[in-house]
Amino acid sequence: MRIKLLSFLVAAGCAAMAGQSAMAAGVTDQMIENDAKSTGDVLSWGVGPQGQRYSPLKTVNTGNVNKLVPVWSFSFGGEKQRGQESQPIVHEGKMYVTASYSRIFALDAKTGAKLWKYEHRLPDGIMPCCDVINRGAAIYDNLVIFATLDAQLVALNKDTGDVVWKEKIDDYAAGYSASAAPLIAGGLLLTGVSGGEFGVIGRVEARNPKTGALVWVRPVVEGHMGKKYDANGNASDNGVSGTTGKTWPGDLWKTGGAATWLGGTYNPKTGLAYFGTGNPAPWNSHLRKGDNLYSCSTVAIDVKTGQIVWHYQNTPNDGWDFDGVNEFVTYDDGGQVLGGKADRNGFFYVNDAKTGKLVNAFPFVKKVTWATGIDLKTGRPNFVPENRPGDPTAGADGKKGNTVFAAPSFLGGKNQMPMAYSPDTKLFYVPANEWGMEIWNEPITYKKGAAYLGAGFTIKTLNDGPIGALRAIDPKSGKIVWEAPNNAPLWGGVLTTGGNLVFWGTPEGYLQAADAKTGKILWKFQTGSGVVAPPITWEDKGEQYVAVASGWGGAVPLWGGDVAKKVNYLEQGGSMWVFKLAK
Numbered sequence: 001m002r003i004k005l006l007s008f009l010v011a012a013g014c015a016a017m018a019g020q021s022a023m024a025a026g027v028t029d030q031m032i033e034n035d036a037k038s039t040g041d042v043l044s045w046g047v048g049p050q051g052q053r054y055s056p057l058k059t060v061n062t063g064n065v066n067k068l069v070p071v072w073s074f075s076f077g078g079e080k081q082r083g084q085e086s087q088p089i090v091h092e093g094k095m096y097v098t099a100s101y102s103r104i105f106a107l108d109a110k111t112g113a114k115l116w117k118y119e120h121r122l123p124d125g126i127m128p129c130c131d132v133i134n135r136g137a138a139i140y141d142n143l144v145i146f147a148t149l150d151a152q153l154v155a156l157n158k159d160t161g162d163v164v165w166k167e168k169i170d171d172y173a174a175g176y177s178a179s180a181a182p183l184i185a186g187g188l189l190l191t192g193v194s195g196g197e198f199g200v201i202g203r204v205e206a207r208n209p210k211t212g213a214l215v216w217v218r219p220v221v222e223g224h225m226g227k228k229y230d231a232n233g234n235a236s237d238n239g240v241s242g243t244t245g246k247t248w249p250g251d252l253w254k255t256g257g258a259a260t261w262l263g264g265t266y267n268p269k270t271g272l273a274y275f276g277t278g279n280p281a282p283w284n285s286h287l288r289k290g291d292n293l294y295s296c297s298t299v300a301i302d303v304k305t306g307q308i309v310w311h312y313q314n315t316p317n318d319g320w321d322f323d324g325v326n327e328f329v330t331y332d333d334g335g336q337v338l339g340g341k342a343d344r345n346g347f348f349y350v351n352d353a354k355t356g357k358l359v360n361a362f363p364f365v366k367k368v369t370w371a372t373g374i375d376l377k378t379g380r381p382n383f384v385p386e387n388r389p390g391d392p393t394a395g396a397d398g399k400k401g402n403t404v405f406a407a408p409s410f411l412g413g414k415n416q417m418p419m420a421y422s423p424d425t426k427l428f429y430v431p432a433n434e435w436g437m438e439i440w441n442e443p444i445t446y447k448k449g450a451a452y453l454g455a456g457f458t459i460k461t462l463n464d465g466p467i468g469a470l471r472a473i474d475p476k477s478g479k480i481v482w483e484a485p486n487n488a489p490l491w492g493g494v495l496t497t498g499g500n501l502v503f504w505g506t507p508e509g510y511l512q513a514a515d516a517k518t519g520k521i522l523w524k525f526q527t528g529s530g531v532v533a534p535p536i537t538w539e540d541k542g543e544q545y546v547a548v549a550s551g552w553g554g555a556v557p558l559w560g561g562d563v564a565k566k567v568n569y570l571e572q573g574g575s576m577w578v579f580k581l582a583k
């Protein structure tokens, strides 16, 4: 009896200690800020909050990458396939990967064995614009946290998959959704919103990652009031964003769009979070004369105060759906912190990451019709007025403006697929696409939950050649150092490594690796469906692993017009692939 009691006490003691050690093994801010350097894990979207997607690992390198072989593959299962745009998280031998339809899986990173799964129950009537995708989870303390298509955040215990907290971001019936990976910055969980085609209000929200409680909210449409919250959840005003009515006519700012749908990056040196903002709403630019701040911009927010420190607008008074959401990737240039962004509008921008001052801007695609260049003195584009879709009120019947042919198409010189930056080669690796569109404007009025475009369009190919190209770009000279063309439009992200390698996937199903200096393709593997997700890498016991999700989908099959027809032979799927060197 006494022995039994003792063993019970010992067991209870062990359980308590196990609880403590589990807590001690929780993910900290310091670990996330150091993520780019720590090679045994991947703790943030971007392989480091700066978003460089660079790993110093060189176990796999140009000399042996041709010996990469699959270790395991895991099916996301069911009939729920469609686009898989997720970047996994890897921590202490476990992989956390989100999948289409707001699902998340925990897998043994060595074997692919399933540890747990959470499937979010989605209501009827969600309105994701561009497929039922998700781009990944955040990890913090003992939680994995991801956003759902019905505009909620769910935090799960990383070991059990139990829901710890759930918070609603906004009303899915008004067009809000969420698909970006949350960003951990300065002890806060930062998220944006999707829904720019429905006249939502773009904003960045900061929460306590452990509880989900709001800390501040910063709208990114001029005229809207920022909020901050005390420990009891009471809101108070935190200053209007910009000056009401300054760059918007009438009441259009009230449904102004600028959705922050791709999430953000963070640089601990500047203390700033960088969020890109989407198109102003509606698409018909003649209804909203002015710059329409802060749409189609990079917005830098002080994470401590929730205030906008600087903004840089890539496309003032956008008329082409050139969402400026693409990731702002910061890097060191001789002691100065700069940031690069390959915008949907076809130009690559380099800004000072502390002040936003434009340092360089140049096209990274071959055909750009809407502007002849970016004036480095004023920071503004030199527009080509006749290449803006025409004003419907100037048309013969007032119902349709002049149709123009525009390049890039609204699917962009680059879209959601994240680029990489190598501090070794000092090059950006940009998944670019060459395509155009016919676009025209129509009258439109706002109606809650209805598409708010005032435009019609057809995506067109520019020629019979390849649409995609992985381009190595020198941010200083603006030169394309090398390119690897691809027939289908590229839609996955990029990873670069200390092994002088660049990894990226293709809609044709390949994960491939090239020499980072020359672009020579050294290895490829067919994953069985199109790759529209960014690869990652990590090491465990001296072995380097490379992983990517496979599963064709995203915006191209849904919105791609003539290009969608060209690639309609591609098959859907839904699986995770992991590789290492053959022994």
Ligand SMILES: [Ca+2]
Pocket (backbone or CB within 6 Å): 034, 035, 036, 037, 038, 039, 040, 041, 042, 043
């Ligand atoms: Ca790491």
Ligand SMILES: [Ca+2]
Pocket (backbone or CB within 6 Å): 196, 197, 278, 279, 321, 323
């Ligand atoms: Ca848009």
